[in-house]
Amino acid sequence: MAVVGVSLANIRNSPELLGDVSQWMDFGGMHPYAAGQYPSRHWGWGMSMEDALARARCVSGDKPLLVTECGYHNKERNPNHPGVSERAAAIYHLHLFFIYFNQGVERSYKYEMLDLREDDAMTDMECHFGLVRADGSVKPSFTAIRNLLRVLSDDDGADCRCRPLDYAVEAPEGVTIRTTLLQKSDGRWFLALMRECEAYDLKRLTDVEVEPVDVTVRTARRFDMRRYVPNESDEAVADYGRTDHVTVPLGVEVQLIEVAPRAK
Numbered sequence: 001m002a003v004v005g006v007s008l009a010n011i012r013n014s015p016e017l018l019g020d021v022s023q024w025m026d027f028g029g030m031h032p033y034a035a036g037q038y039p040s041r042h043w044g045w046g047m048s049m050e051d052a053l054a055r056a057r058c059v060s061g062d063k064p065l066l067v068t069e070c071g072y073h074n075k076e077r078n079p080n081h082p083g084v085s086e087r088a089a090a091i092y093h094l095h096l097f098f099i100y101f102n103q104g105v106e107r108s109y110k111y112e113m114l115d116l117r118e119d120d121a122m123t124d125m126e127c128h129f130g131l132v133r134a135d136g137s138v139k140p141s142f143t144a145i146r147n148l149l150r151v152l153s154d155d156d157g158a159d160c161r162c163r164p165l166d167y168a169v170e171a172p173e174g175v176t177i178r179t180t181l182l183q184k185s186d187g188r189w190f191l192a193l194m195r196e197c198e199a200y201d202l203k204r205l206t207d208v209e210v211e212p213v214d215v216t217v218r219t220a221r222r223f224d225m226r227r228y229v230p231n232e233s234d235e236a237v238a239d240y241g242r243t244d245h246v247t248v249p250l251g252v253e254v255q256l257i258e259v260a261p262r263a264k
Contacts, residue, residue, distance in 0.1 A: 028060020036082030
């Protein structure tokens, strides 16, 4: 049985008090909350992503990390731990999983599945972390994560022998693009494209409309390519046929480029 170490909510002060206990665990744990910001820019207690990870490793050493709580709530007027709209949360949650994965986090658990209770007056942020509202209706985050899982699911993933993909991403100057490359057991790659920008204005308490920019993905040879936008659907939104490059209008939503070698 694998042992997951204590998950530290106060990643700023607790690691020094607890010390290195890595010998008694198989996985380290942490609870980073982005507090309404883009997920790479805030990991709780005003800490950067790099500082928070370094603090967590003071306790877990070189053991793999799990994020056993993370995510956004929807109480927008909440100064100490800001929330975001349901639309913005659905966008940020997909970015969050890929960003954490890119930092070596083996698994991340969104807190939580169901809102604790009805709170129409928005008096308590703890009532608004759910993917599902207290009345049982689903939020956009539920739908986006479900779509992402449907696109990326792989029943035979344990037997996957991953191969590299020779690719390049071109974006306009000043635009920061993050990527994650995954591969399924049938040989198909899925390249996640994430544009680092705000989906929500914490000062005005409004969603931010982000104008898409053209981002080009080039591969060293031709493949069958398709594009997915999990915030919209679990079906491909574009089929490019066999090509060695695609140009996509990338706004704030995560997009996936499927790169499929043809069967021999």
